[in-house]
Amino acid sequence: MSSLPSRSREALRVLRASGARGLAQRAVRAAYDRLGASELNAKLDLDLIADSRRLDLPVPDRRPERGTPLTVGWICTPPAPGSGGHTTLFRMVEGLEAAGHRCVLYTHDVYGGELARHEKVIRDNWPGMKAEVRSVADGLGPLDAYVASGWETAHVLASHSGLTTRRLYFIQDFEPLFYPAGSHYVLSEDTYRFGFRPIVVGPMLRDLLRDRFGLEAAVAEFGVDTGVYHLTRPSRRRGVVFYAKRDYARRGFILGALALREFHRMHPDQEIHLFGDATVKPPFPHTNHGTLRPAALAALYNECAAGIAMSFTNLSLVPDEMLACGVVPVAVENEYAKASMDNPYVRWVTPTGSSIAEALGDIVSGRAAAPAEVAANVRQTPWETAKAVTRQTIEDEVYGPA
Numbered sequence: 001m002s003s004l005p006s007r008s009r010e011a012l013r014v015l016r017a018s019g020a021r022g023l024a025q026r027a028v029r030a031a032y033d034r035l036g037a038s039e040l041n042a043k044l045d046l047d048l049i050a051d052s053r054r055l056d057l058p059v060p061d062r063r064p065e066r067g068t069p070l071t072v073g074w075i076c077t078p079p080a081p082g083s084g085g086h087t088t089l090f091r092m093v094e095g096l097e098a099a100g101h102r103c104v105l106y107t108h109d110v111y112g113g114e115l116a117r118h119e120k121v122i123r124d125n126w127p128g129m130k131a132e133v134r135s136v137a138d139g140l141g142p143l144d145a146y147v148a149s150g151w152e153t154a155h156v157l158a159s160h161s162g163l164t165t166r167r168l169y170f171i172q173d174f175e176p177l178f179y180p181a182g183s184h185y186v187l188s189e190d191t192y193r194f195g196f197r198p199i200v201v202g203p204m205l206r207d208l209l210r211d212r213f214g215l216e217a218a219v220a221e222f223g224v225d226t227g228v229y230h231l232t233r234p235s236r237r238r239g240v241v242f243y244a245k246r247d248y249a250r251r252g253f254i255l256g257a258l259a260l261r262e263f264h265r266m267h268p269d270q271e272i273h274l275f276g277d278a279t280v281k282p283p284f285p286h287t288n289h290g291t292l293r294p295a296a297l298a299a300l301y302n303e304c305a306a307g308i309a310m311s312f313t314n315l316s317l318v319p320d321e322m323l324a325c326g327v328v329p330v331a332v333e334n335e336y337a338k339a340s341m342d343n344p345y346v347r348w349v350t351p352t353g354s355s356i357a358e359a360l361g362d363i364v365s366g367r368a369a370a371p372a373e374v375a376a377n378v379r380q381t382p383w384e385t386a387k388a389v390t391r392q393t394i395e396d397e398v399y400g401p402a
Contacts, residue, residue: 043110044152044187045110047159048108048155048156048159049187050154050158050159052193052194052195055158055161055195056161057158057161057163057167057194058162058163058164059164059166060164060165063398063400064144065399066395066402068399069101069102070102070144070145071101071102072096072143072145073103073106073140073141073143073165074089074093074103074104074106074131074147075106075108075140075146075147075148075156076106076107076108076149076153077107077150077152077153078107078109078113079118079121079122079125079126080121081121081124082291084317085172085173086126088201088317089172090126090129091383091387092386092390093105093129093131094128095386095387095388095391096387096391096394097130097131101391103129103132104133105131105134106136107133107135107136108153108156109135109136110152112137118133119133140157140160142163143165145168145394145397145398146165146166147169147170147394148168148170148191148196149170149172151188151191154169154191155187155191158194167194167195167196167197168197168394168397169191169196169197169198169199170199170201171198171199171201171205171209172200172201172314173205173313174205174208174313174314175188175191175313176189177250177312178313192212192213192215197218197393198215198216199218199219199220200218200220201221201314202315203219203221203339203340204314204315204336204337205217205314206219207336207339208336218390218392218393220385220387220389221385221386222315222320222379222386223382223384224320224321224324224379224381224382225294225321226378226380228298229298229301229321229324229325230298230324230325230375231302231325231326231371232298232299232302232325233302233326233371234326234370234375236366236371237303237326238270238304238305238364239270239271239273239305240263240270240271240272240273240306240363240364241272241273241300241301241304241322241327242272242273242275242307242308243275243276243308243310243318244274244275244280244282244288245277246277246279246280247277249312250312251310251311252308252311252312252351253280255351255352255353255356256308256356257282259308259354259355259356259360260282260284260286261282261284262353262357263356263357264285266357266358267361267364267365270364271286271287272284272285272287273287273304274286274287274288275290275291275292275297276290276291276292277290277291278291297321301321301322301326301327302325302326304327305328305363305371306327306330307327308330309322309330309346310331310332312332312334315337315340319331319341319343320378320379323345323346323374323375323377323378324375325371325375326370326375328345328346328347328368328369328374329347330346330356330359330360330363331347331348332349332350332351332356333349343377343378344377345368345369345373347362
């Protein structure tokens with residue numbers, strides 16, 4: 001062994017300690033660093049970055065008569081199958097289409113992916129949306145209004161400074177928190193100064209943007225799809241569930257893993273279910289279900305007593321969907337989130353592994369309401385409510401106040 005080169009000895013140690021997968025990960029990471037692949041992370045097109053201090057965006061001289069069918073552009077990044085943010089956005093597009101307006105979806109892909117491939121993903125996964133699909137790279141046409149759907153697309157819309165149109169901003173997260181303090185953080189934050197008319201998903205963002213930026217936003221309430229997420233097993237359950245998305249810091253994967261490791265130490269007889277990423281392999285016994293379609297996720301929820309519901313940049317769909325299935329969600333305290341969700345069955349805890357683990361343990365030990373009682377108290381807010389708010393806000397921005 002001593003005659004082997006040091007690199008070879010190191011590789012053997014990694015292989016013995018972490019297996020072939022761990023060794024492959026080390027090799028890929030070394031290649032990643034050597035090739036400078038980090039520049040692909042959150043890549044930006046510098047020609048499509050705007051500056052709020054230098055914006056002078058033209059609007060049409062005349063407004064169309066109220067009731068005239070509108071053509072509205074929606075700018076988004078290319079979706080992956082099952083993307084929750086795109087699903088919410090496309091629900092709003094469908095709502096506008098149902099009201100008789102025409103929609104055009106513009107994909108913004110800084111990596112230059114094929115439009116045909118993006119369109120196929122959209123048609124296969126969101127067949128209810130009929131919008132024409134175009135690429136930002138081919139230019140933005142003169143439409144009645146445009147809706148940015150994320151901070152990068154807000155920069156795209158603002159940087160087309162010669163485009164005469166009405167501009168709106170559909171906001172689903174406080175996106176500066178996607179990043180550490182730095183360029184991406186402040187560029188994301190600057191989009192709230194662009195002057196676009198904001199529509200936010202849920203009251204948490206309304207309150208946060210009002211306090212920090214003085215914005216007054218229309219609130220599209222989170223909907224609860226009780227046709228999918230509903231109680232099918234009213235009896236007492238065992239086990240816990242966690243949306244384990246390692247690559248999305250806002251989902252609190254490391255904190256969740258710490259909590260679940262401690263929970264397993266305290267309750268080794270309780271099964272731990274993960275979903276969202278099939279590659280996740282935390283150091284405690286678990287069942288990883290990978291990516292689940294809504295019906296399969298609802299079925300999993302109906303097998304569990306408790307769940308971890310973490311999202312640090314806005315409330316998410318997870319707490320309500322868990323509640324609808326009789327699961328008691330454990331959520332970390334946040335002044336804005338807690339004020340926006342007043343369901344008495346949500347367990348709010350300080351953001352530490354032990355606090356989460358203890359709350360989960362309390363629930364699986366029977367010190368919680370029965371699943372039927374939990375499910376009976378979920379919000380009965382259909383997505384039609386959010387669609388109506390979004391449609392009305394866009395119409396008011398184009399036609400003028402009613």
